[in-house]
Amino acid sequence: MSEELLYAGKAKSIYSSDKADELIVVFRDDITAFDGGRKDVIPGKGEYNAKVSARLYALLEEHGVPTHLLALEGPVRMRVRRLTMLPLEVIVRNIAAGSLVRNYPFVEGSPLDPPLIVIDFKDDSRHDPMLNDEIILALGLVTQQELEELKQLARRVNEVLRDLLAGLGIQLVDFKIEFGRDVDGRIRLGDEISMDSMRLWDSRTGASLDKDVYRFEKGDVLSTYGQVAARILGGE
Ligand SMILES: Nc1ncnc2c1ncn2[C@@H]1O[C@H](COP(=O)(O)OP(=O)(O)OP(=O)(O)O)[C@@H](O)[C@H]1O
Ligand SMILES: [Mg+2]
CATH class of the missing domain: 3.30.470.20 (ATP-grasp fold, B domain)
Incomplete structure (x- = not known):
């Protein structure tokens, strides 16, 4: 697998994948507020957000909203279309x-x-x-x-x-x-x-x-x- 970190945001990291038009989003446990003025790590947070996000995007797709979701590939890893x-x-x-x-x-x-x-x-x-x-x-x-x-x-x-x-x-x-x-x-x-x-x-x-x-x-x-x-x- 050719995974390379492309971007680390405040709460998620984006990696390249084996396919040029697909990315891996990793939901991290970092949490920030007030324009990044406060930061903490809450172990387990990333997994809750990944699972909820995947569930909601699948539901939205069922209702005709095009999303980037392809698959959840583990507790905090989501395969998405590159946008x-x-x-x-x-x-x-x-x-x-x-x-x-x-x-x-x-x-x-x-x-x-x-x-x-x-x-x-x-x-x-x-x-x-x-x-x-x-x-x-x-x-x-x-x-x-x-x-x-x-x-x-x-x-x-x-x-x-x-x-x-x-x-x-x-x-x-x-x-x-x-x-x-x-x-x-x-x-x-x-x-x-x-x-x-x-x-x-x-x-x-x-x-x-x-x-x-x-x-x-x-x-x-x-x-x-x-x-x-x-x-x-x-x-x-
Ligand atoms: N399918 C996608 N293809 C390409 N980039 C994406 C895709 N989905 C999300 N992104 C981008 O990936 C990044 C996700 O990282 P994250 O949300 O942690 O950081 P951030 O947006 O820089 O900061 P914050 O949202 O906390 O202000 C964002 O820049 C988001 O716009
Ligand atoms: Mg963001």
Whole structure:
């Protein structure tokens, strides 16, 4: 196997594989918050995120959302299609929380109907500034048609995940996704959807079930991630 580390991000490492158009994503146990200002290692976290991400991407594929997922090849290794990633963070919000409440006069916990889609520029050195359609098009990041496609896919992802999680007693408050173009130029969902990238509240108690537990020291991060993984993976 010709595996070579291509990129080590904050929580995942990307390796080349035996096939030119396929990559291996390794979900590490590293966890960061506040633009990388806080870092820790939580042994076992990577496995929960890998398994949840694989399960959610398989479900999304069943619902017609093209993703990069090919196969989970072990507890933390995912084989994916190589994408040329778009430097965009597509955020979908069902309930006001986090930066939306810090930056605008929304009341935390109030429903957003229809859900809000916000797109940030994925650039840590610029602190991921929020974009708008005109800036995205002026930067030439995507075409007008692709921009509409991204938003439509994001809405679809939201519907599928919101329904699944609601049935498990979890409110999908908001989440971040990333897209890229595959070798045929087709837009696909890349990266991950996990407890690091979704904001989840227990429907009954309102308790945080995601990275906010780490950010705001609300409890045991690993056991929280484990409980969410158990609910999502069910009897797997
Ligand atoms: N299918 C794919 N093909 C190519 N690159 C991918 C694919 N899926 C995800 N990536 C990229 O791999 C990297 C994953 O690493 P990770 O998420 O740890 O780091 P990061 O994005 O640099 O940091 P962070 O997301 O924490 O701000 C990201 O840059 C992501 O855009
Ligand atoms: Mg990332």
